[in-house]
Amino acid sequence: MKHDGRHAVAEPCDQNNAAARHKRRTGLTRLLHAGRHSLHGLRDGWGEKAFRLEACLALLLLLLALWLGRDWVQVLLLTGCVVLVLVVELLNSAIEAAIDRIGPQWHELSRRAKDMGSAAVLLSLLLCAGAFGAALFHRIALHG
Ligand SMILES: Nc1ncnc2c1ncn2[C@@H]1O[C@H](COP(=O)(O)OP(=O)(O)OP(=O)(O)O)[C@@H](O)[C@H]1O
Incomplete structure (x- = not known):
């Protein structure tokens, strides 16, 4: 994970892996992870x-x-x-x-x-x- 001064920026291969892992998830696990992303969005909004x-x-x-x-x-x-x-x-x-x-x-x-x-x-x-x-x-x- 790098930092561009204001934001944390994941390395491109980390981002691809994370995105691919999320796409592979199904059912409740996917729902739980989507919920976690929403909480991240709220935290970012609070910023x-x-x-x-x-x-x-x-x-x-x-x-x-x-x-x-x-x-x-x-x-x-x-x-x-x-x-x-x-x-x-x-x-x-x-x-x-x-x-x-x-x-x-x-x-x-x-x-x-x-x-x-x-x-x-x-x-x-x-x-x-x-x-x-x-x-x-x-x-x-x-x-x-
Ligand atoms: N890349 C860009 N190209 C053209 N116009 C831009 C660009 N970035 C900003 N603007 C203009 O400047 C205005 C203010 O942009 P800025 O990014 O500062 O918004 P903000 O201050 O974060 O948001 P808000 O206007 O909701 O307070 C935009 O509404 C737009 O008209």
Whole structure:
């Protein structure tokens, strides 16, 4: 395993072996390893400042959702909006990582990929803000 300054980089033959081993796995073992990869993804996401900030905010919003929701469906919808932001942020970080892996040179397609990822995060944030804003308005203005 080498290090490129910011990230650990496995030697090409190690990477090929690991990928080939994973492809050969089946059933529960494959599922367990896929779960481990997902946990690695969450750990990598936690390394991103934007994801960390949104994850901390998500904890507060989940408590607010429990207070704002008048029944389990409303709590679920508000919670869903919060989780959606985290999901989209992770996907955006994945796109950024893939683009950076291709190279730092300016390219129109790289710009489009990064800007569209960023736009997806913005839309999910607007949805979340709109849902919580409407629920708060309903709770405070209409019911005192
Ligand atoms: N290789 C590239 N080619 C063309 N444009 C790029 C490239 N890398 C970055 N950009 C442009 O710069 C913007 C910021 O890119 P950067 O990699 O700094 O994103 P970030 O700061 O990590 O993410 P965010 O914009 O979500 O905060 C991109 O949205 C894109 O418009």
